[in-house]
Amino acid sequence: MYRLPDLKKNTRINAIAVMTSGGDSPGMNPAIRSVTRAALNQGIRVFGINRxxxxxxxxxFTELKSGDVSNIVQRGGTILKSDRCEAFKDPAVRHQAGEILKEHHIGGLIVIGGDGSLTGAHLLTHETGIPVIGLPGTIDNDIYGTxxxxxxxxALxxxxxxxxxxxxxxxxxxxxFLVEVMGRNSGxxxxxVGVACGAEMIIVPEIDFKLEALCFSLASQRAEGHGSSGIIVVAEGPxxxxxxxxxxxxxxxxEKPGVCILGHIQRGGxxxxxxxxxxxxxxxxSVTYLLAGFTDVMIGMIDSKITATPLLDIMEKRKPLNPQLVELAQLLHK
Known part of the structure; x- marks a missing residue:
């Protein structure tokens, strides 16, 4: 069970907004539901930002009531829709966004998304003063701080x-069969999934590999009579x-390899x-931290404890891949 924060409420907020951004990920709807009802139970109005x-x-914006988030916990995707907004990279556009939030009397914004979305959240609060909390919503699991x-x-x-x-x-x-899973910069x-499926080999962006070594490994395993799973898992790469x-x-x-690209099937369901x-x-x-006066942080989980990591750290640091998992897959296949 996750250890939830016990923080003292020290700021008054009348309304908050919640949005999903970037690539969709399963679980965004339960997050929207949780933010909405946690805020409503504190007497706070909630607005969903579409796309x-x-x-x-x-x-x-659409004001969200408790009934609006009923029966969404089991649904994939996001009821608020999502988008990748190139225009938001412009400081003038971010200033405009801040003015719109102030016009709606929004006292805090919760952004659910990946590293690009959380970068936008940091810039928005830094430049406009709007309190912002981020949630790590991405299938890649590549966000620092969680x-x-x-x-x-x-997705796994x-x-x-x-x-x-x-x-x-x-x-x-x-x-x-070479099976490609998502992961442009992250393995x-x-x-x-490579360890879980018993793959013969895992190829990821973080670890260099040589084709000659791969062919030698396949030939050696056949010569030594080792069983074959027939599967090499490949992260899509940059x-x-x-x-x-x-x-x-x-x-x-x-060799006579087959290829299967799993693609966006991993995002749905x-x-x-x-x-x-x-x-x-x-x-x-995220609502608890917002009411405690926190801003410019991402709420994550480390050692089953809910934590808050500065969004600037999310921008500047990268979550490392555990290379032992790749080594374990090869070890268990011998």
Whole structure:
């Protein structure tokens, strides 16, 4: 059970706003529900901002009542919709957003999203003085200051279910399948799903690998009679097409690999129980921290304890990948 904060209320807020921004992640709806009802129970009005920062800069607000967030805890995606807003990179646009929030008498803004969205939240509060709290909503689990992000567990289980089915074909035809999961700059999904599915190898952006070593490893395992899962998990990486380039190179070495790109299937679906509980705890805690006078922080979870990390740290620091997971996958396959 997460240890929730016990903070003294020392500021009065009449209304807050909540928004989801950037890529959607399963669990955003439970977070919206939690923020809304935690605030309403404190006598605070709640406004949902539609389509993230794109909706904020045009004042697209909807007041949320308790009934508006009923029966959404099990739904994937976000009822508030989401967007990636290039215009928000302009300081003048952020100033405009601050004026719109003040016109609506918003005393605090809660932003649910990934590192780009949290960067926007930091700039907004720094430049306008609007109190802002961030929540880590991303399937990539690459946010500094929290061990877990809203949506990661669901994405992990979605990828795992798909890979278990792909493996049936891989084993039946004695073929290698390269399965690409999301992660342009982060291998957190790939490393954990790779261990969970018993992959032969995991390829992630954080760790260099050589194609020759991969081919040698595959040949050695066959020669030594080791069982084959038929699965190599590949994080998509910063350059599109990595998995197909690997497949072409493996084919040139005499392999006959199949390729499966899981893509956006990892973003959708019902959030797992874990993500629903995490989102609910972080959402309620964000209101507690806001009423305690905190701003410019992200609410996360470390060692089962709810924590607050400065948004500036989120911008400047990167959550490291545990390389032992990649090593463990190879160890357990021998």
């Amino acid at each position: 993230g920062y794109s909706g904020l800069i045009i004042g697209d 061990e877990d992000t809203i949506g990661f567990d669901t 289980n979605t990828a795992l279910e798909a890979i278990d089915k792909i493996r049936d074909t891989a084993i039946s035809h004695e073929r290698i 957190h999904i790939a490393s954990q 350059r599109p097409g990595l998995t197909y380039r690997l497949a072409n190179q493996l084919e040139a070495q005499g 019902r959030p797992t129980g874990h993500d629903r509980v995490l989102a609910s705890c972080l959402g309620a805690a």
